[in-house]
Amino acid sequence: MFDVIVLGGGAAGFYGAIHIAERNPKLKIAILERGKEVLTKVKVSGGGRCNVAHAEFDPKEISKNYPRGERELVGPFHTYCSGDTMAFFEKRGIQLNIEADGRMFPATNSSQTIIDCFLQETDRLGIKVLKNSSIIGITSLDGNTAKGDYSWAIKTIRNTYQAKKILVATGSNPKIWELLRQMGHTIIAPVPSLFTFNIKDERITGIQGVSTNANIQIIPSKVNNGKFKAALKKYSIQSSDLESEGPLLITHWGMSGPGILRLSAWGARILNELNYNFSIKINWLPAYHEEGLLRQLQQIKEIEGRKTILRTKAFDLPKRLWGSLVKAAQISDTDKWADISKIQLQNLAKQLTGSTFRVDGKSTFKEEFVTAGGVDLKEINFKTYESKIHPGLYFAGEVINVDAITGGFNFQNAWTGAYIAAQAITMELTHKP
Numbered sequence: 001m002f003d004v005i006v007l008g009g010g011a012a013g014f015y016g017a018i019h020i021a022e023r024n025p026k027l028k029i030a031i032l033e034r035g036k037e038v039l040t041k042v043k044v045s046g047g048g049r050c051n052v053a054h055a056e057f058d059p060k061e062i063s064k065n066y067p068r069g070e071r072e073l074v075g076p077f078h079t080y081c082s083g084d085t086m087a088f089f090e091k092r093g094i095q096l097n098i099e100a101d102g103r104m105f106p107a108t109n110s111s112q113t114i115i116d117c118f119l120q121e122t123d124r125l126g127i128k129v130l131k132n133s134s135i136i137g138i139t140s141l142d143g144n145t146a147k148g149d150y151s152w153a154i155k156t157i158r159n160t161y162q163a164k165k166i167l168v169a170t171g172s173n174p175k176i177w178e179l180l181r182q183m184g185h186t187i188i189a190p191v192p193s194l195f196t197f198n199i200k201d202e203r204i205t206g207i208q209g210v211s212t213n214a215n216i217q218i219i220p221s222k223v224n225n226g227k228f229k230a231a232l233k234k235y236s237i238q239s240s241d242l243e244s245e246g247p248l249l250i251t252h253w254g255m256s257g258p259g260i261l262r263l264s265a266w267g268a269r270i271l272n273e274l275n276y277n278f279s280i281k282i283n284w285l286p287a288y289h290e291e292g293l294l295r296q297l298q299q300i301k302e303i304e305g306r307k308t309i310l311r312t313k314a315f316d317l318p319k320r321l322w323g324s325l326v327k328a329a330q331i332s333d334t335d336k337w338a339d340i341s342k343i344q345l346q347n348l349a350k351q352l353t354g355s356t357f358r359v360d361g362k363s364t365f366k367e368e369f370v371t372a373g374g375v376d377l378k379e380i381n382f383k384t385y386e387s388k389i390h391p392g393l394y395f396a397g398e399v400i401n402v403d404a405i406t407g408g409f410n411f412q413n414a415w416t417g418a419y420i421a422a423q424a425i426t427m428e429l430t431h432k433p
Contacts, residue, residue, distance in 0.1 A: 002028045002128075003429055005154055005163035007135060007176065009033025011042050012397030012414035013169035014118040019422035020167075021125035024430050029127045030163075032156060034134035034173075039115045041171070045411070046103070050111035053085045053415070054408035055102040065409045067193075067241075067266045069402030072377050073413065076385075080419045082412060092117050101258075103407050133158060138166070138179050140390060151392045164392065165425045169418065171398045172371040180375060184389050188401045190373030191272040195264045197280065198361035199254035203328050203351075207320040210250045215283040216259050218242040218267050221358065224274055231270040241266050245286055250321075253363055255280075262405045264362070268372040276362045283353045284325065285315055294349040301345065305338030312337070315352075325351040370410060374401040384424035385417050392428075394421040 004020055006013045009031050017029050031038070045051055056062040059077035063070045086096050086104070094117055095107040106113040122129055137155035141162070150162040170176040177187045204210075220228035232239065244266070246259030263280075264271065271278060285293060300314055310326055310333050317325075327333075329347035331340060375395055379388050387393040396417035404410045 001150060002030045002161060002163045004029045004165045004167065004425055005152070005161055006031045006167045006169060007138075007154070008168070008170035008173070008397070008399075009035070009038035009129060009131070010169060010171050010397065010414075011039065011411060012171075012399075012418040013167070014039065014122065015415055016167045016169060016394075016396050016418035016422045016425075017127050018118070018121045018125060019419055020426050021122075021127055023422065023426040025125065027426070027429060029125075030161065031122070031127060031129045032133040032135060032154065032161075033129065033131045036131055038129060038131065039118060042114055042118075043111050045111060046105060048111055049105045049109045050114045051103050051105060051406075051408040051411065052089065052096055052114065053082045053104045053412050055082060055098045055104060057081060057083050062409070062412065065407065066402060066404045066413070067268065068372055069377065069400075069404075069413065072380075072382050073402065073416070076382055076416050076420055080416045084419070085412065085415050088415075089114075089117065092121070101407070130156075135170075135176065135179070138183065140183070164429060165394065166392070167394045167396060167418075167421055167425065168399050169396045169414075172374070173399070176399065177374065185379055185387070186376035188373045188376055190371040191268055192362065192364070192370075193265045193268040193372040193403050194261050194370040194406060195362040195364055196251065196256035197254045197260055197264070197359045198276075198363060199357050199359055201357050203324050203355065203357075204250045204255070207318075207324055208250055208252050210318045210321050211247055211257060212284065212318055212321060213246065213286065214248040214259060215243065215245045215286040216248065216263055217244075217281045218263060218271070219279050219281050219356070221277065221279045224277065227274060228270070228278070231273040234273075235269050237266075237270060242270070248282070254359070255357075256363075258406060265370075265372070265403065265405045268403075271362075276359065278359050280357050280359060282355045282357065284317060284321065284355065285352050288353055290349050290353045293353050294346060297345050297349055301337040301340070306336060308334060308336050309340065309348075310335075325355070328355075370403050371398065372401070372403050374399050377401050383420075385421035386424060394425060396421050 006017045013031055017031050059074050063073045096104045097107050098104050133156040135156050139153040141151050152163045152166050154161045181187045244259050244262045247257045248259045249257035329351045385394050397414040402413050
């Protein structure tokens with residue numbers, strides 16, 4: 001018998017349980033975790049460094065980083081945002097460092113620091129952490145919490161527990177989504193988000209490890225133009241939403257980096273509809289358009305006529321990438337600026353500002369698997385994170401249809417939802433007779 005049972009021993013679950021216990025230490029709280037370890041996703045996040053949050057403190061601006069949930073999160077972020085997250089960890093002796101791109105990491109650069117913090121807090125506050133407790137049933141008992149009755153029965157593979165309130169923070173767990181669907185909730189079918197693009201192309205063969213800032217745009221391939229347009233309409237997405245500028249990394253299997261990952265998040269549903277077969281158009285020099293760059297190349301041709309094109313440092317591009325694009329423009333290693341034709345110049349301008357690559361498949365981004373999908377946002381009260389269908393049932397984290405680009409935003413969704421749900425739960429249990 002517990003006052004509150006938290007389903008899921010991840011970031012949102014621990015954060016919610018800690019805030020509930022802090023507000024009312026008398027409440028009996030348990031966290032149920034299906035695995036033998038807790039906080040496993042925290043451990044691998046940020047390459048093991050744990051990208052705790054992002055240094056964007058304006059609620060409206062930070063919400064723009066959520067392809068699903070942007071509109072709904074503005075209000076919650078006014079209640080609890082990145083600054084509050086920083087304060088939570090600093091109060092517990094954990095300094096967060098802000099990197100140049102806004103990402104926040106513990107000063108130790110170790111996710112274990114965050115894990116230890118949560119485990120120490122649950123121990124200090126008397127929160128029970130029950131591992132190997134895979135949930136196989138959630139039943140509403142229709143009790144009256146005002147009289148102290150228990151409203152929920154949670155059946156695991158080992159025991160059955162009762163609780164007055166439950167906080168569902170199970171992340172991307174298909175079994176829990178199915179249980180919630182059986183209870184009457186609408187589950188938006190999950191699809192992968194945050195993945196890299198598989199590309200086989202001579203222009204990037206042998207230059208893996210090259211990284212540069214680029215503008216990337218998802219475009220339909222010739223064979224799926226109709227399907228592409230239908231998907232845009234189906235999900236009410238503008239073509240401009242499928243364009244991104246940021247660091248791009250060439251890999252053994254294709255392309256990755258923040259610019260690509262951001263596109264994979266915004267295009268998650270459309271790319272799934274296209275079975276991950278589509279094209280991308282890349283401007284390797286985002287400050288230029290094709291006509292402007294062609295004029296610049298013509299000026300270089302006049303000034304640097306005696307130099308070979310391959311060895312000219314004309315733009316701020318990695319040397320290996322420049323060489324590959326020069327070759328793709330049908331220009332040889334020994335060609336000098338004075339010797340190339342107008343057509344070759346045009347080819348080079350096109351390669352630099354509008355290279356098209358065919359994408360055939362995806363690869364999961366490390367272990368940081370994120371999905372687009374979950375409990376329909378229309379069925380959640382975002383002032384409390386309580387279910388509109390079942391009073392006393394609350395949500396936090398990735399179990400709901402909210403996901404973000406990389407940079408600490410998915411964690412911030414977890415912290416914010418868990419905090420607001422914790423406040424609402426505690427208010428209900430503390431102030432009702």
